[in-house]
Amino acid sequence: xxxxxxxxxxxxxxxxxxxxxxxxxxxxxxxxxxxxxxxxxxxxxxxxxxxxxxxxxxxxxxxxxxxxxxxxxxxxxxxxxxxxxxxxxxxxxxxxxxxxxxxxxxxxxxxxxxxxxxxxxxxxxxxxxxxxxxxxxxxxxxxxxxxxxxxxxxxxxxxxxxxxxxxxxxxxxxxxxxxxxxxxxxxxxxxxxxxxxxxxxxxxxxxxxxxxxxxxxxxxxxxxxxxxxxxxxxxxxxxxxxxxxxxxxxxxxxxxxxxxxxxxxxxxxxxxxxxxxxxxxxxxxx
Numbered sequence: 001x002x003x004x005x006x007x008x009x010x011x012x013x014x015x016x017x018x019x020x021x022x023x024x025x026x027x028x029x030x031x032x033x034x035x036x037x038x039x040x041x042x043x044x045x046x047x048x049x050x051x052x053x054x055x056x057x058x059x060x061x062x063x064x065x066x067x068x069x070x071x072x073x074x075x076x077x078x079x080x081x082x083x084x085x086x087x088x089x090x091x092x093x094x095x096x097x098x099x100x101x102x103x104x105x106x107x108x109x110x111x112x113x114x115x116x117x118x119x120x121x122x123x124x125x126x127x128x129x130x131x132x133x134x135x136x137x138x139x140x141x142x143x144x145x146x147x148x149x150x151x152x153x154x155x156x157x158x159x160x161x162x163x164x165x166x167x168x169x170x171x172x173x174x175x176x177x178x179x180x181x182x183x184x185x186x187x188x189x190x191x192x193x194x195x196x197x198x199x200x201x202x203x204x205x206x207x208x209x210x211x212x213x214x215x216x217x218x219x220x221x222x223x224x225x226x227x228x229x230x231x232x233x234x235x236x237x238x239x240x241x242x243x244x245x246x247x248x249x250x251x252x253x254x255x256x257x258x259x260x261x262x263x264x265x266x267x268x269x270x271x272x273x274x275x276x277x278x279x280x281x282x283x284x285x286x
């Protein structure tokens with residue numbers, strides 16, 4: 001599935017005139033830098049679980065990675081996390097300057113929306129519903145809202161608020177990778193599977209973040225493809241800083257069990273790829 005995604009992303013072009021070729025170069029620099037491609041792969045795996053082919057959701061899958069890449073470019077900026085390394089290479093603003101990096105992120109988000117509107121096939125009403133979920137998941141009700149909570153320091157001292165931060169910042173777009181595919185499917189598929197798939201997606205997003213927090217402490221720059229210990233340097237509240245390393249590991253194990261249980265309810269053993277992705281997220285080392 002990653003091979004399919006990489007080929008699709010590599011084939012995308014954004015500039016139609018020489019004057020903006022430099023902007024496209026910066027966009028593709030970050031987009032094609034590698035990465036796990038978790039979100040688009042989740043979209044493909046969800047499609048397979050409900051009987052849809054890879055080609056049926058590739059534009060949506062590509063849009064998810066464009067949005068994720070835009071968020072990474074902006075997260076790395078000096079005003080945010082001020083990181084110089086991403087996916088094993090200099091961050092976009094280090095390579096091209098802050099102004100170009102901001103524009104590259106803006107353009108990737110806009111191109112993601114265009115990709116769904118112009119290239120995604122399906123019933124128009126379902127495509128609109130899919131796009132509504134995608135934009136909500138990446139805006140104030142999702143990723144950007146969670147990032148605001150993170151950078152503004154309003155996380156409370158109880159675990160529920162920390163979990164909510166990550167449900168929005170990380171989990172909501174991961175959830176959209178699953179839910180948007182279901183919104184493109186027929187009404188019967190949506191009505192019988194959506195609640196359990198939503199529960200699975202929410203738990204998967206939290207699991208991803210807990211493991212990410214653990215790796216920020218235990219990983220290396222080379223393995224992570226970004227500076228190790230970034231969260232601690234910025235004084236961020238994480239699962240490790242609040243519950244300790246062993247406590248975070250216990251929470252990750254519980255979240256992994258909850259995700260697998262929700263997936264079993266949603267797909268009754270018919271989603272082997274999603275199960276494998278869940279296990280990968282729980283055991284990843286980078």
